[in-house]
Amino acid sequence: MRRDRLSRRTVLALTGACSFATVGVGQLAGETGDDEQPDEDDGVSRDTFVIREGTDQATTVYVTTAEADGPTVVVLGGIHGNEVAGYVAAGEIADWTIDAGTLVTIPEANAVAIERGTRTDDDGIDLNRQFPESSEPRTDLASAIWDVLSEFDADVVVDLHESIGIYAGDPIDGVGQAIFHSDGDAVAETADSAGTYATKHYVDDMDLAFKTGSFSGPTTEPSGLLVHKAARDLGADSYLVETLSRSPDLETRVQWHLAITERLLADDVFVDDPENGDVPEQPVDDDPGEEVPDDDDDPVETDPGDDDDGETGVSPSAEIRTDPPNADELSLESGQTVTLDATCSTVTDGEIVSYDWQLNGDETVDETGDTIDVTIGANGDHSILLRVTDEEGATDTAQITLSAE
Structure with a gap:
């Protein structure tokens, strides 16, 4: 009961x-x-x-x-x-x-x-x-x-x-x-x-x-x-x-x-x-x-990483790969450069028309493009968010945290 x-x-x-x-x-x-x-x-x-x-x-x-x-x-x-x-x-x-x-x-x-x-x-x-x-x-x-x-x-x-x-x-x-x-x-x-x-x-x-x-x-x-x-x-x-x-x-x-x-x-x-x-x-x-707001029209999208473990992928689907591989699981050095690759992101129909990157933990778009390089400037955790948008204006995000000591 x-x-x-x-x-x-x-x-x-x-x-x-x-x-x-x-x-x-x-x-x-x-x-x-x-x-x-x-x-x-x-x-x-x-x-x-x-x-x-x-x-x-x-x-x-x-x-x-x-x-x-x-x-x-x-x-x-x-x-x-x-x-x-x-x-x-x-x-x-x-x-x-x-x-x-x-x-x-x-x-x-x-x-x-x-x-x-x-x-x-x-x-x-x-x-x-x-x-x-x-x-x-x-x-x-x-x-x-x-x-x-x-x-x-x-x-x-x-x-x-x-x-x-x-x-x-x-x-x-x-x-x-x-x-x-x-x-x-x-x-x-x-x-x-x-x-x-x-x-x-x-x-x-x-x-x-x-x-x-x-x-x-x-x-x-x-x-x-x-x-x-x-x-x-x-x-x-x-x-x-x-x-x-x-x-x-x-x-x-x-x-x-x-x-x-x-x-x-x-x-x-x-x-x-x-x-x-x-x-x-x-x-x-x-x-x-x-x-209570009705969430029937709000499908849950891909997790933003540091904001934790959100669910259910929708079209489009954002994904970040790194060079070196799995950089978000490594202890990086201050000054080290990491390549972030969003070309693995997918869309069911049409194509992805924009890749926007937030690098400073706020809502400001700092970089655009399907591949960017970031240099770790200080020790600590650095949250990076990717937002992709398709032709219909639908969006999805992915987020990783790079850590340097």
Whole structure:
């Protein structure tokens, strides 16, 4: 049964959500320790173990198991270290009480990036590009995270992120305030319900209303996203949640993540709710009338990279290749020149008539042309956005982040 509001515990604990307990139980995923005991207060069993133990990537996995049978849900935060609300919310979710099934939570998936406060780790690697479909993950950390999902045989996966801009039908400004989902009518309906519900109950400004869209196809960049692999290799119902990282305060953004996640999981691990808040006597009205913009005419386009992991390619489809190859996964040197090639961008009908490049993290077009050279002028992360336009005026964007040290 879906709930009418966030649990009392969830709301009241927000002020302390920025600190997590450090627990280290070197236990294999899926195994239960002999000393694991149900929590006397909530009737669930709780366990923890550490992945990448003994390295700077070490992070804790939290496992909550209810007495009643049900699906296994995996919730992650902190894949990108500069998307704070996602990993703070995941830390709260690790303490949730469930009524059925198993809840596995990895609050700080990318501990190094979180420590740095950046999207990438010390080597400039974007963790959310390291999960290729139908093949092994590309890094040790990605492999460890994937092992958790595989060993627990995740039925549902929720990955919490943030974006520097709002998704509004064209991801050039960002993909925030959106829920992206795997294929299937039921999955789409659940995402739509969660977005509508969060907007109706927790969003005051309708410019920040949540929208939804399906994942991009296997051949559409960006590739290597965890939720894509979970959906296509494990068959899990998968969701990528994006909130706006600018302007709203952290507590508000965390609340959005919590509200959406509870709503996404309500029919899976919350059968009844005597402790987590009041169950509505009547079904929640999922139709806020004219308050929530209709996004039927706003197909979700290709992800803008640093604004995170947006979905569903449309015509045209923007793509960036680099020389040296995969420059966005390398640690570059200040002063190094990288060639950016957009000739791999495609269009279903007609042709692409313009290639516009934004190099300074704002809306100004700095270069045009299907191929350009950029020179890294300073250490740090440098976001580059490509916008392509076809003969009909349709656009698509792609974005990469080049990192120099």
